[in-house]
Amino acid sequence: MERAKTDTRLWSNKAKNLSPYVPGEQPQHDNLCKLNTNENPFPPSAKVGEAITAVLAKQADELRLYPAPESDDLRAALAQLHGLDSQQVFVGNGSDEVLALVFASFFMKEHPLLAPDISYSFYPVYAQTFGVDLIQIALADNFSVDVNDYNQPCSGIIIANPNAPTGLLLSLTDIHKLVSAHPDAVVVIDEAYIDFAYAAKDSLDKAVSAISLINEFDNLLVTQTCSKSRSLAGLRVGMAFGNTSLIEALTRMKNSFNSYPLDKLAQAGATASVLDKTYFEQTCQQVIDLRESLTTDLTALGYQVLPSHANFIFARPKKGDASAVASALREQGIIVRHFNQPRIEEYLRITIGTAAQHQRLIDALKVL
Amino acid sequence: MERAKTDTRLWSNKAKNLSPYVPGEQPQHDNLCKLNTNENPFPPSAKVGEAITAVLAKQADELRLYPAPESDDLRAALAQLHGLDSQQVFVGNGSDEVLALVFASFFMKEHPLLAPDISYSFYPVYAQTFGVDLIQIALADNFSVDVNDYNQPCSGIIIANPNAPTGLLLSLTDIHKLVSAHPDAVVVIDEAYIDFAYAAKDSLDKAVSAISLINEFDNLLVTQTCSKSRSLAGLRVGMAFGNTSLIEALTRMKNSFNSYPLDKLAQAGATASVLDKTYFEQTCQQVIDLRESLTTDLTALGYQVLPSHANFIFARPKKGDASAVASALREQGIIVRHFNQPRIEEYLRITIGTAAQHQRLIDALKVL
Numbered sequence: 001m002e003r004a005k006t007d008t009r010l011w012s013n014k015a016k017n018l019s020p021y022v023p024g025e026q027p028q029h030d031n032l033c034k035l036n037t038n039e040n041p042f043p044p045s046a047k048v049g050e051a052i053t054a055v056l057a058k059q060a061d062e063l064r065l066y067p068a069p070e071s072d073d074l075r076a077a078l079a080q081l082h083g084l085d086s087q088q089v090f091v092g093n094g095s096d097e098v099l100a101l102v103f104a105s106f107f108m109k110e111h112p113l114l115a116p117d118i119s120y121s122f123y124p125v126y127a128q129t130f131g132v133d134l135i136q137i138a139l140a141d142n143f144s145v146d147v148n149d150y151n152q153p154c155s156g157i158i159i160a161n162p163n164a165p166t167g168l169l170l171s172l173t174d175i176h177k178l179v180s181a182h183p184d185a186v187v188v189i190d191e192a193y194i195d196f197a198y199a200a201k202d203s204l205d206k207a208v209s210a211i212s213l214i215n216e217f218d219n220l221l222v223t224q225t226c227s228k229s230r231s232l233a234g235l236r237v238g239m240a241f242g243n244t245s246l247i248e249a250l251t252r253m254k255n256s257f258n259s260y261p262l263d264k265l266a267q268a269g270a271t272a273s274v275l276d277k278t279y280f281e282q283t284c285q286q287v288i289d290l291r292e293s294l295t296t297d298l299t300a301l302g303y304q305v306l307p308s309h310a311n312f313i314f315a316r317p318k319k320g321d322a323s324a325v326a327s328a329l330r331e332q333g334i335i336v337r338h339f340n341q342p343r344i345e346e347y348l349r350i351t352i353g354t355a356a357q358h359q360r361l362i363d364a365l366k367v368l
Numbered sequence: 369m370e371r372a373k374t375d376t377r378l379w380s381n382k383a384k385n386l387s388p389y390v391p392g393e394q395p396q397h398d399n400l401c402k403l404n405t406n407e408n409p410f411p412p413s414a415k416v417g418e419a420i421t422a423v424l425a426k427q428a429d430e431l432r433l434y435p436a437p438e439s440d441d442l443r444a445a446l447a448q449l450h451g452l453d454s455q456q457v458f459v460g461n462g463s464d465e466v467l468a469l470v471f472a473s474f475f476m477k478e479h480p481l482l483a484p485d486i487s488y489s490f491y492p493v494y495a496q497t498f499g500v501d502l503i504q505i506a507l508a509d510n511f512s513v514d515v516n517d518y519n520q521p522c523s524g525i526i527i528a529n530p531n532a533p534t535g536l537l538l539s540l541t542d543i544h545k546l547v548s549a550h551p552d553a554v555v556v557i558d559e560a561y562i563d564f565a566y567a568a569k570d571s572l573d574k575a576v577s578a579i580s581l582i583n584e585f586d587n588l589l590v591t592q593t594c595s596k597s598r599s600l601a602g603l604r605v606g607m608a609f610g611n612t613s614l615i616e617a618l619t620r621m622k623n624s625f626n627s628y629p630l631d632k633l634a635q636a637g638a639t640a641s642v643l644d645k646t647y648f649e650q651t652c653q654q655v656i657d658l659r660e661s662l663t664t665d666l667t668a669l670g671y672q673v674l675p676s677h678a679n680f681i682f683a684r685p686k687k688g689d690a691s692a693v694a695s696a697l698r699e700q701g702i703i704v705r706h707f708n709q710p711r712i713e714e715y716l717r718i719t720i721g722t723a724a725q726h727q728r729l730i731d732a733l734k735v736l
Contacts, residue, residue: 007613010554010587021621023437040432048431049424052633056417063416063637064408064599069391093461097626108380120409125376129624219378231432234632245375255388256497258465265420265600265633309733 014129021096021125024337033334033360035351038164038193038312040231041285044269045279048232049357051272052265067264070251074267077274078239082211090251091270093236093261095192095225096122098250101257102221102240103130105249106186109155116145116345120160120190139163139343143306143314145170147178152249158188161210162197165339165349167308169197175210179220186246188221193259195229195284196291197309206308211241218243229284229310230273237262237270287311291352297362311352314344325368332364379452382497389464389493392705401702401728403719406532406561406680408599410654412637416600419640420633435632438619441633444674446607450579455521455612459638461629463593463606464490465558466618467473469625470526470589470608472555473617477523483585484513486712488528488558507531507711511682513538515531515546525550530565533707533717535676537565543578546676554614556589561678563652564659565599576677579609586611596679597652598641605630605638655679659720665730679720682712690716693736698734718727 008016024037054063075089082089092098103126115123118138127134137149143166150157157178162169175268179187189210197208210222216308221242227233254261262270273280295313296306302318317325326338326348337349350361381495392405394468403501423430443457452459472495475481483491485504495502505517511534513526525546529538556577565576578590589610595601606616622629630638641648663673663681670686685693694706694716705717718729 006616007586008617008644009472010552010614011617012473014476014618015473017620018620018624020620021627022623023627025432026434027438037434039434043429044431044434052424053421056420061411063412063602064410065402065593066391066394066405066601067604068394093626093629096628100625105380105383106378108382125624186377188501218375227434231436234431235629236435236628245380248374249376249379249383252386252388255390256386256493257468259389259391260464260604261461263604263631263634267629307428332632 006299008279018120018128019125021122024323025335027335029333031333033353035333035353036337037233038228038310038351039233040228040283040287040311041290041352041354041357042231044231045273045276047276048269048278051268055264056302062264067260067262067267069255069259071267074237074274075269076156076261077271082241083276084211084241085216085244087228088214088241088247088349090098090247091238091262092240092254093168093257094236095190095223097261098223098240099190099236100126100129100252101250102188102223103127103132104219105248106188107132107156111153111155111185114152114154114157116159116163118143118163118166118341120164120192125157136353139166143168145174147174147181150178150262151181153184154182154187156188157182158190160190162193162194162309163192163338164310165344165347166306166314167193167310167312168196169208169309172207172210172212176207176213179213179217180328183219186219186221191222191224192228193310194224195280196311198288203346206266214241214243218245221246226270226273230270231283232270232273235266235269237266238301287352290355290358293355294350294352294358298356298365301362301365313350313352314347316347322346325365328368329361329364334361334364370441370603377667381497386496387493389490392629393703395635395703396700399701401725403721403725403729404703405601406596406678406719408651408655408679409440409658409720409722409725410651411719412599412601413641413644414638415644415647417638419636424635429703430632435628435630435635437548437627439630439635442605442630442639442642445639446609448717449642450609452579452582452609454674456582456615458608458611459607459630460606460622462604463558463591465629466591466606466608467558468494469618469621470499471495471500473526473621474523474556474589474614475500479521479523479553480689481527482518482520482522484527484531485513486531486534486709488532488560491508491526493585507534511536513542515523515542515611518546520550521732522550522553524554524556526556526558527678528560530561532561533680533712533715534674534682535561535678535680536674537576537677539568540575540578540580544581547581547588550553551587554587554589556591559590559592560596564590564656564679566656578701582611586613591616594638594641597655598638598648599636599651600641600655603634603637605634627678655720658723658726661723662720662726663727666733669730669733681720681728682715684715693733696736697732702729
């Protein structure tokens with residue numbers, strides 16, 4: 001069926017020339033085994049629901065009023081969690097909104113932005129939205145980032161770590177080297193999946209998050225999200241950590257787009273999640289354990305699985321093309337993500353689910 | 369105390385040159401009589417809390433998953449309410465986010481944007497954010513909009529109706545004339561306060577909202593919000609209504625900034641509010657009645673009160689300057705808004721509150 005041509009007569013050139021981001025689909029079927037958008041298989045902390053219910057209980061005095069524009073309580077909780085000052089913390093409507101403000105605040109400059117050629121597919125979209133010249137640096141053949149490849153004039157660098165969709169981790173040593181080498185560029189480490197990562201056994205660092213380097217560098221910004229490790233994709237809360245002057249730029253940019261991006265319930269829920277450290281650590285560990293067992297099972301089936309530090313794995317089927325495997329799984333109600341993109345078209349990105357979901361996946365793959 | 373100079377070394381020129389919007393303050397004190405940010409004195413519909421609680425009850429399956437990116441249920445409810453198709457409805461994270469996307473989609477063009485010189489103070493901020501040339505057209509001496517003043521080349525026109533902070537209403541006849549006269553420009557009618565408006569007694573129109581003109585014009589966009597008449601400032605939901613091609617541009621722009629701006633709870637709560645028509649109409653009428661009685665009381669005290677169609681009044685004290693009155697009220701815990709801006713510095717904008725709040729205000733003014 002041919003689609004009616006859109007009338008773009010009244011659109012700005014900006015609107016005409018966009019190629020918007022395409023999120024992973026959110027099909028609404030029963031008995032679906034949804035392993036395509038890296039959602040957490042476990043529910044959020046019970047404290048989240050309790051905190052939101054408490055707000056609703058006095059809703060007459062709450063929802064009718066504007067929320068705290070700078071989400072003070074949430075920023076204070078995040079600052080305490082990471083040993084930072086509140087002024088080093090910014091929050092937004094999901095890390096996607098935070099990243100949009102990052103592009104506008106730090107990358108709209110004379111020199112290009114550098115990013116890996118295979119990474120979060122929203123980066124090229126932001127570059128187009130904000131008129132940023134993006135140079136994509138090829139990953140090595142094993143999909144790793146070589147920080148030496150970034151030694152060229154740039155206004156900024158953005159690297160997802162662990163990277164998506166590969167799941168590979170860049171070491172803190174490499175990040176230190178990268179940030180040191182570019183004192184006049186803002187280096188953004190997008191840590192959407194960092195809570196599922198572990199330091200290499202031979203590493204001198206115990207930490208994996210670049211938040212540990214923030215007090216050392218004024219040009220390092222770290223972004224994170226509540227959508228993955230905190231099981232709150234439905235609540236839309238993302239954050240950035242960095243030097244106070246970087247945070248101030250983001251705050252000014254936010255207040256030139258939309259002053260109140262986090263509603264009262266999202267602020268209350270996310271704060272409760274941050275304060276419940278025990279549940280957070282338990283569920284992250286459970287996801288990691290499930291990832292290791294899924295990796296073992298897929299390897300036994302002849303899949304090549306990259307060593308993942310995220311809540312998904314990136315795996316290549318032994319034979320046949322990945323696209324066909326994805327289609328065959330879909331017929332059985334199992335949705336995984338396939339990227340029709342050079343270099344990675346032979347791979348599938350599979351979100352870590354429950355043990356039962358993994359069993360269903362493995363059973364289906366065995367008889368393909 | 370001198371403020372430490374911010375280090376803007378790593379900021380984009382865009383970030384350096386912004387003059388962000390300054391929202392009305394949200395002081396956190398007990399026994400405050402807060403009449404400064406046009407929040408509704410009544411709570412939202414009880415259905416809102418019930419709908420959100422229902423989502424939380426099955427939270428394990430809900431908050432961990434991404435929300436519907438295009439807020440389908442909410443858009444369907446709004447479409448039905450206004451006799452439109454869902455494809456003629458857009459929603460965003462408060463009408464502030466909707467307006468930001470409107471500026472990027474329709475006003476980033478060769479010709480300037482026209483807006484009244486006295487209007488919502490976020491418009492000049494957006495113009496700066498998106499590099500839009502804004503020409504401010506002077507209101508008449510009585511603060512009314514004369515649509516004949518807009519007969520000049522432009523890429524777009526934006527008018528708040530009722531206007532803020534004056535509260536004055538532009539008739540549908542005038543809007544029809546304006547939209548007809550500019551077929552190649554997008555005309556945005558920002559109806560944040562329209563649900564408190566009434567048609568003039570001598571008007572042929574019964575309707576006051578320009579939504580009634582949408583099927584007639586492809587260049588008309590109407591924005592509204594749940595923050596005022598639906599008592600949901602804390603939930604951050606705004607909307608736009610227009611021709612499907614205008615809505616498609618907004619959707620593409622949204623998906624180039626942030627794909628999921630409305631969280632699951634905001635979608636559920638706003639949908640429940642839209643469906644509860646009875647409560648909505650009751651509370652709007654109550655606010656209108658309170659506005660009329662406050663107008664009567666202030667007039668009796670010698671205040672000049674503009675005829676308001678909003679949930680605030682714009683009033684000039686009989687003697688003494690408005691700024692001094694605002695300060696004196698503040699000392700008694702009563703917060704109203706004063707704009708230190710030419711032509712309106714003698715006025716106060718006072719949000720419609722409860723009868724008790726009005727009594728406290730009037731009692732305080734009597735002894736000033």
